[in-house]
Amino acid sequence: MSAQAWPFRATVTLHESAAAVADRVWPGMGVLEPLDDHSCLLHLGADNPRDLAWMITSVDADFSLTEAPPELAEALRAQAVRCLTAVRET
Structure with a gap:
């Protein structure tokens, strides 16, 4: 898969080894x-x-945005708010 073929592309640093996360990154x-x-x-x-x-x-690893469009940060914030709201409601 070439990330270059997509309109939105990102590179993230995962804070685990490639071997540790390889089975969590689907083909x-x-x-x-x-x-x-x-x-x-x-x-x-x-x-x-x-x-x-x-x-x-979905990779379930700590990460940092390395190269990403600003819209990705906003999407991550929105997802975080949804998750925090769900926890507060339980």
Whole structure:
């Protein structure tokens, strides 16, 4: 999969090794690039920022935005608010 084919693209630093997260990145989701024993890059793309946010968080790893459109930060904030609201309502 080439993240370049998508209108919204991002690179995130995952704070786990590529080997540790490889089974959580499904085929076609993106490309893992090992950095060291404790981190890797995930290059991915999607049709919209909301889908990017979902894909990144579905890996279930701590991460930092490395290269991303500003809309992705807003999509992540919106997802965080939804999750926090759900917890407050229980």
